Amino acid sequence: MPEVAVDVFRELGEAARILVAPNDRVGGLVIGAPVCRAVRQRYPKARICLLVGDARAGVAGQLPYADQVLAAPLGRPVGSPEMEAVRQRLQEEQFDLALCLGADCSYRLAWLCAGSGSRLRLGFRRPGLRAFNLEVVPRVGDTYEGEQYLGLLRLIGLEELSPTRWAVEAERAAQARSRYLDEENARNAVGVDLSGGEGRGLSQRQLDELVGRVIERGARPVLFFTPAEQRKLNFLHKSHGNRVLPFQQDDLAGSAALLANCRALVACNTELLHLAGAMQVPVVGLFSEEPRRWVHPHSSWMRTLHAADLRSVGIPQIARLLEEALSGR
């Protein structure tokens, strides 16, 4: 059935119900937060709904710019009853405007935006999917993800994106400190994210050496893990015993509370890395793809290391960056 013609400028001026779908790749929610803020400023009275994967719904709900969060089971295939239910729900909401961020977000997210029934759907052109009625061709190369979003936002008259900062309520941070770190370690914890991000990440041996160096330095390594890193965690726990503090990242906001007490974080390209950067926690970011794509050009909190195969990286190199991060150089 042919699509009804849309008067773009009228639609843009009157959008009262807006759907924003941050990129569901690592860091998408953190990098996309300035977009939500800009949209909120452009449409102060609109009802803004965030569409995110289940795992991010808790944190997304704490963004002050959104009125509603819709959690989608993005792990389920397109056409599954669960995804159909979300699409149905989106259609019921009758959005005026849908913004799909991320030139390479998952096909499922783009499919949901396409199926949302929103009268105006903005997104990046992608081969094989006619999801949007207003498309932007993504820039090639290693343009910072936030810069890419600007291309999309210019269509609705937004010219700049100012970065957002993330923090944890002081009381919550103190609770996390009291629960997980004893007084002796409270101001000397260093986070190590065991996840590999989108690449293979560091090997068990590399992590073992890195954690050993953190301990030698007199700091307490906080090992952020998900059940997928169980083997790495068991190995490290066996080697270093109670000198390491394992912490499961089942809730990003909970991880943030502990992260707020860390003096630095070493992580591959993961959600935690981007969150730490936004929280102004010094980060050593390990990337198996060009970091410029993911790191804000003016970020002073992030030291990056890029290697196609992170398993070939020597730990002294990472330790040096960590030292720089800790000493604020």
Add this chain to the structure above:
Amino acid sequence: MSAQVELEREPESDTDLILLNGQVPATTIWPIAGGKGGTGKSTLTANLGVGLALLGYKVILVDGDLGGADLHLFFNQISPPRSLGSFLTSEIRSLREVLLPTPTENLKLICGGNELVGAANLSYLAKERLIRHIQSLDADYVLVDLGAGSAYNTLDFFALSNQGIVVCTPEPQARVDAYGFIKNTVYRKLRRRFTKREEIKEVINQFAKQSGRRTGRICALVEMIGEADPQAGLEAENLLNTFRPRLLLNRVRRRRHVEEVHRFLDLVQEYLSVRMDYVGYVRSDEAILEACERRRPVLLEAPKSSASRDLYSILMKGLLVSDRLHRFGAQDAAKLAQVAKAEARFW
């Protein structure tokens, strides 16, 4: 490498700040009581605490047996430097200051106050203060070892949680005492709920006096409360529905002992309208006695003994505690025994 450096964070400003409310998991409080003395409450408290700590949780054990504190003896503390006594006499303002370390880093202990004469007969204010401080302790699990009997103080400490653990042995005397303890807790809870409602309190008191001659079923009492005030009746019903104490059977010698437990649970449900969850049993085992003599928890002293295996099973199957580090499931008692053996080196 260099010394610590304080982080300099940029000052907070207007709307560019996203403030996260990252909550730590709520503290679970398990009071452990039993009615009868000598059922092994302290032994089980010490061992469950050690087990939870081995599973990666932060645990605080509180010796709430104010008249006969002995929990510290499992941790080789002959004469603890700080105890509840200092807190109850207000020498120490916060209960957190009474915390004593144990060789297991994430397990801490609050010793009872044996040195304080009359500690078992706490004043109302002192008890409420102690309860408040216990509730504000920061840990994943707080286990409170309670004394024998059904004194009001014991009942009120047991009411710290709706999921307290009642320890019982197979002897009929212990079952009678456990039943009496639960019954008294129900009455205490109801009285406290309607503390400002004289007419409801009167209904409860009348029923309590007559229950020896009548069937004594608590559901009849709830009906009577409902007749006096329908809203109060609903509250009482809700109170009973949310009260889900657990039963742990200790010193089991025969299979028959375990089978009898289910009859006991049915009886509690029928007469007291309380649904109890049976969490498992610990077999009678010499290893426990030997560990007690050596003032150590059996989980560390004899991690492969039958009693230790039963305790792992209670933790993981009965109390549904999962290993925080995902190292083993409910079937992997042998692996947990290895961890316990490694931990025992620090003791």
